[in-house]
Amino acid sequence: MDTQHDNALTRALAGIPGPHPPSGVIHVVIPHPSRFTVVGNHLAQHAELSLLAIGIAVHIQSLPAGAEVGIKALAARFPEGERAIAAALRELEAHGYLRRTRIRLANGRMVTRTVFCNQPGAGQRGGTVSVPQRQGAGPETRTPAPAPTRVPEPIAVPELTPVPEPFPVPETPCPPVRLPSRTAPTPQRRPLPHPRALIPELRQAASALLADLRRHAETLVLSEQDVAELVPGVAAWLERDASTDAIRHALTADLPEPLKHPARLLRHRLTTLLPPPLPGIHDLAPPRRAPVTPFQTCDGCERAFRSHDPGHCRDCRALHREAA
Template sequence: MDTQHDIALTRALTGIPGPLPPSGVIHVAFPHASRFTIVGNHLAQHDGLSLTAIGIGVHIQSLPAGSQVGIKALTARFAEGETTIAAALRELETHGYLHRTRARLANGRVVTRTVFCNQPGALLRGGAVVPAAVTPTPVMRPVVPDPVPDPVRDPVPAPPPAPEPAPVPEEEERPPVRVPSRIAPKPPRRPLPQPRELTPELHRAASALLADLRRHAPELVLSEDDVEELAPGAAAWLERGAHPDAIRHALTTELPQPPKYPAKIVRHRLAVLLPPPLPGAQELTPVHRPPVTPFQTCEGCDRAFRSPDPGHCRDCRAQYWEAA
């Protein structure tokens, strides 16, 4: 069988017009007579999708209308786990190939409607949709490769018209699975702190502190370039009044094991754990508030009024003055 296969492949290669490429893949393509799906290169060669997402997208596009394409169904079909498949479906949603919306039926039941668009760009441009029949009972079966025709003896049949896309029926509601997207942008790294004035004495003290870290943590072996790059960060700590022992404790305590990138660990801790500047004497001075006049009880009408000394309220004093 191997000899026959090699002979057929050699004969097929000789029938390819033009010189063969010196390296890379060589395509031996025969028109499909049945069981084929047209897939655009925008999906097969998408530079923003993972290989798993591209494969699941091609698989969904090849299924008949009404097929179950949920996480459970795809996990039962493929070897990938639920987390990987859920992340791939989220990627397809992000790039417009897959749409999952909830709809309420006339009987009040809420369902999830899954729609796969083979050309998201045409959907945004408002392209026309070709109607297709809905397959009543989808059946998932293993893919059987088509027999390879003999390019010399067997006539090549003309390809049939492309299958028309079919509307996706309603599916029962399933709770959505929240999976972090692998293509989500990472937060920007906090910059290395800088002192207000990097004097030679401050730079020398910061460099000595960084070079001395390996005495207290043998894992933190920094190169000369690392020390030169990280010296301004340590100088900012010293400028803010941090004691060298406190800086050394912050940089060497509870290190990950094993620390693969010592310079990145030191840089991260210098930026994240930077203490605030020491407050001055003016900030530490308590705020003096004006004295509050206490309440007194009027000796004439027992009404409360503010006064430093006990006695009569304003109204009672006015009555006494009028009587006098």
């Protein structure tokens, strides 16, 4: 089967002067007549800067002097968050491209002055500082002349008031601080429940139930000492009218795997899952309602009033007393 060729790509490459590399990127270079920024390869191909830091540095170089390049301004312009932009700015500071200084103005307000250098360390290497040309002008190639370079005129900078250094405070020895322990205090273990009277019948039934647990769960194998210690807890359940099936289900349901200490698990369940005593018959009886005084009809005015005996209402009784 023949290899398929992209005719559109072939036609597009025909208009690009060659030779073309066999692989990798192919550059289409079109000169910029206006709105361009010169970026050095030391920044565009920096081996230690992240791609976000390189992009922010290129963006800052393209802005005019006086533009806002703070974290919030960049976060409002680009989709990256403030945390990522702050980390990228710290990268540029670490490699000398960016310098941020907090200063106090004459009116007392603190501001941050940001200085961006397109070639870090050029002044230390004996290079010259170039002034960016008017935007839109094409790049010029000049041969450096042996004549001394012209010193640029000083730029008027607002007068800054130096921040006074704080007075030294004598160090006072602080007492050692005892840090709280990271481990939470171990809660006190609740005691195993006991019946009011451990009669022989309860002891025998509790011992038999504990020894029989390994028939229902193979991991619940208890020693004679474990059975003797857990008997009061099972007896307390039996004293509260819990059936043997209910006790067995509470002790064998949802066992952890692997079970390393069966006696400890049974002790915990007998203590924390202990049911309350069954309520008595009088506790379950409905509450008695208070007696209600019946209604009577007044013999004089025939109005209704509450009374255990028939007769007159309060108003009629008052009238009869006045008449008498």
